[in-house]
Amino acid sequence: MGVVDPDGTPVTARERNALLGLTAEPTADGGLLLAAPGDAEPLRVEVPIGAAPIPVGHSRQREALPAGDEADAWLSERMRMPLRLVWQPDPLRRPVNPAHGGLPGEGLSLADAGPLLLTSEASLAQLNAWTPDDVQPLDMVRFRPNLVVDGEEPFAEDSWTHVRIGGVRFRFGEVCDRCVMTTIDPTSLARGKDPIRTLAKHRRWDGKTWFGVRLIPELEDGAATAPRLAVGDEVEAC
Structure with missing residues (x-):
């Protein structure tokens, strides 16, 4: 899982410190529960099976799967900037440097x-x-x-x-x-x-x-x- 801007450039807590306040808890079926302080309940994000890859700027990996509009809207609202949540399609595809x-x-x-x-x-x-x-x-x-x-x-x-x-x-x-x-x-x-x-x-x-x-x-x-x-x-x- 990663966060990118609309152009696919990775965004981390170095640039947006408030990301430190969010949590992403894995579920048994491979999905995620996203939560932020003050939320009544977490947002469930399913594994984006069948989603078309989008370009991203992560080193040694140039594409990822979009998590979907609902996750993007949730993230963008809390960070007060347009962001996208992306999924790594293959855990072995990106080599360790x-x-x-x-x-x-x-x-x-x-x-x-x-x-x-x-x-x-x-x-x-x-x-x-x-x-x-x-x-x-x-x-x-x-x-x-x-x-x-x-x-x-x-x-x-x-x-x-x-x-x-x-x-x-x-x-x-x-x-x-x-x-x-x-x-x-x-x-x-x-x-x-x-x-x-x-x-x-x-x-x-x-x-x-x-x-x-x-x-x-x-x-x-x-x-x-x-x-x-x-x-x-x-x-x-x-």
Whole structure:
């Protein structure tokens, strides 16, 4: 799923911070439930089966499926600009960029750089311990992870080469560089200096600040997607 303007140019929360306040919950049949603060009930969006592709400007993928007029109107009204919701037709069609650790045959959604972003509660606790006392402890939602783990030393994830989570084996792609998006509170949209200020003191190299790791699933031969992960799955570095 992605958001584009009428010309197909991708629009993210970098350009429209208010997107941080929307939620998109997957349903069992592959659809979505879209919700925004103050909504009486979410909008159900069905998988756009049979829809004609439209041009989009996502790197390494030049077309996507439109989610439909109702979803577009819902999104445009809440963001106060004309927008379209689009669907990726094939999760393996868009390759992971080799610059972000991708190998031939590995696919990516319409995300920026990697299939899965993992962060650690132990690492967040260390970051909050480094943060000045006059700053409220940061919530993990600032980093927008797909998966949160605990039980390791802070930043142990940086040194993994592979990790097994539940029944899925993942290969380390890269440590995740962090941008100013992390300085925006996703609820109030208030801006601050942290975590970038604190990361710059303790986790800065190559001119960037770093928190979390991007992982790439190692799929079984012929599999289009990995098995589902669940809360409570065991995590084992291997």
